[in-house]
Amino acid sequence: MSNIRKIGEKEIERFLELSSDAYPAFMIKSDDEREKIKKTFLEANKDPRYSIYGYFRDDKMLGQMRLFDFQMNFHGQKILAGGLGSVAVDLLHKKEKIAKEMVEFYYKYFYELGAPIAVLWPFRHDFYKQMGCGYGTNIYEYSVKPENLRNGKSKEHIRYLTKKDLPKLNDCYNRHVDKTHGMIEESILIRELRFERQKTSKYVGYVKDGKINGYMVISFTKGDADSFIHNNIIVEDLIYETPQALSEMLTYLHIQLDQINRVIFRTSNEYFFSQLSDPRNETMNMMPSVYHESARFGTGMMYRILNTQGIFKAMTKRNFNNQTIKIKFNVIDSFFPANEGSIILHFNQGNLSLENDGFYDVEIDIDVSELSSLVMGSVNFRAMYDFSLIKISDESFVDTINKLFAVEHKPICTTGF
Incomplete structure (x- = not known):
């Protein structure tokens, strides 16, 4: 039987062991170095935004991750963004879907906490892309x-x-x-x-x-x-x-x-x-x-919408470049079904309102990974259309939607975690 929970101070040694195996470049070379790193992690854990979770099976810790309760600037408004880092799995237990279960826990944890979006630095983009993460800005x-x-x-x-x-x-x-x-x-x-x-x-x-x-x-x-x-x-x-x-x-x-x-x-x-x-x-x-x-x-950085309704509610104070259009997004989210479904957005001279049903000008089928990049402004709608990443009911609206989501500055993040 497996479970995921916060780890205690006595389990930090196991955390360091898993970290050293998963990230050999940061291999701990001496006892003094181990104690120094241990002290740093314990000090960092005093920050209420930080916590370390372990994946346990039969009381043995086989995986780990760090979760971060971040406040992120989202188009000029501060929102809660859930961060993920230090993901590691025991080398003997790779390919047992432990990492997948930890990511599922991470999504559910922040979804229930009210965070509309998750942020992470990927060790492999394809791994997180199939879990609904979209690309951020290049460096x-x-x-x-x-x-x-x-x-x-x-x-x-x-x-x-x-x-x-x-x-x-x-x-x-x-x-x-x-x-x-x-x-x-x-x-x-x-x-x-x-x-x-x-x-x-x-x-x-x-x-x-x-x-x-x-x-x-x-x-x-x-x-x-x-x-x-x-x-x-x-x-x-x-x-x-x-x-x-x-x-x-x-x-x-x-x-x-x-x-x-x-x-x-x-x-x-x-x-x-x-x-x-x-x-x-x-x-x-x-x-x-x-x-x-x-x-x-x-x-590098990837973004992941956890709550489509919530992320657009966080954008109601933003002006969408004075565009007027009514859109129905059909959001595909097979990895996190709580977020899958349709949403109707009415834009009037750039002002957004959310509707449960009603009339719309155009319907768009979009994967949550692409929608995440779109709302962050790291990839524009025209590129998604050109690369057949979305399906749209009326192509005559492509330019309007591209202007709608255009941003002056792409997202920037300099925080390592």
């Missing part, structure tokens, strides 16, 4: 020579930040969350734990009138294994509230050109290249006809 990795960054007029507000600056830094981050679709609120506890883990990193801040309006976390790595003088900077985190804050931080990076070979940025901003004097990376690769390789990109 681009640029490898830039410092001299190709803009050298601004000043860096007078730039200074290094210390642990005592973390409350103001976290305030800066959460103000950014308030303005940015997809971002997740952060607690000071988790911020402090992350700072302790990043002992070799530098926190560089833009501070004006005692207020932090931007910051970046940077670390150094060797640019050449055989040389101690060729080094790169990795920008691990970059948050800014004003163009002036960004300009001064980029100027700080620019002036490292005598010591640094490349600066590595990972960003969801698809226009990042536009401010570089030369966006090419070090590969010198080209694509026909004359496209120079400037970045590589990855697909």
